[in-house]
Amino acid sequence: MLIYKIFRADEWQTLRNAGKTQGAPIDVADGYVHFSTASQAAETAAKHFAGEEDLFLLAVETDRLDDALKWEVSRGGAEFPHLYRDLQLTDVAWAQPLPLLDGAHQFPAGFETA
Template structure:
């Protein structure tokens, strides 16, 4: 569950085709990894650069969706991820993620330049 120490916002990184489908539908139902895991993977602002480098290294353009961490207090859980050094990551245990609201787009090498500095997300 998100609590008082949780950040106000978390982020979902999507490919452009994922965003196009979600935008048309009004919600994001998750990618293959989300379906396999049983939840929608999210990142804090500080985690975005590492997530980009790990999962989107060869993706020429991504969409970063701003999500309020107050979205659903029962569905959003911060859980330790062993593969990322035990760091706590936000996981949304819900069928879909609403997509209304702000998004950021990044083109080119998403692990380089301004996108690698997550302070623009805060």
Template sequence: MNTILHITQNDRWTKAKNLETYRSETLDSEGFIHCSTVAQVIGSANRFFKQQQDLVILVIAIDRVTSEIRYEGADSTNLFPHIYGELNIDAVIQSIDLEADLDGSFILPKELISG
């Protein structure tokens, strides 16, 4: 199954499950929900979420997302998936705790390591 990933606060995800839809802050400010591939997610976590706690990675099944997904970036060599609209929660097939090391940086959770 093809998946993309999104990092968020655990309490935001809990609220979204009750509402049956998820909105990130960037949906209102930028028009889309930022996502990553498995290869990109830790770089994104360390760049934008360092020193934060109580984070989860949402594993999203691409074929279940009802909003448009576009792959975009500053250059054509590193395109990030963006969801242009609310995320229907039934597209989220797993949530994985994202915990920081003692220095506040992240490593890829074992659930996302293939092989």
């Protein structure tokens, strides 16, 4: 199963340069890397990245994360995937730009948000 992380361009660049990251500032503060499922990603983008440009959507295969991945209740009582270790560049299955068009983030072709 794929789960998704939205990174700002500089955060994505840091991961590519260093090969690993503790995540965005909110991830570091919370002690884990926040992810969303496909059905949660659009709401995450709208809630936490409204109006932001230069974003990237990273897809990570859950099988690569072992027991460092925990499913925990968060927004609206839904379970969200949280990674309790550094995110490794080798964990990333793919990354695509997440452009802003008319105030909404445009997910890659073929990406199902529902």
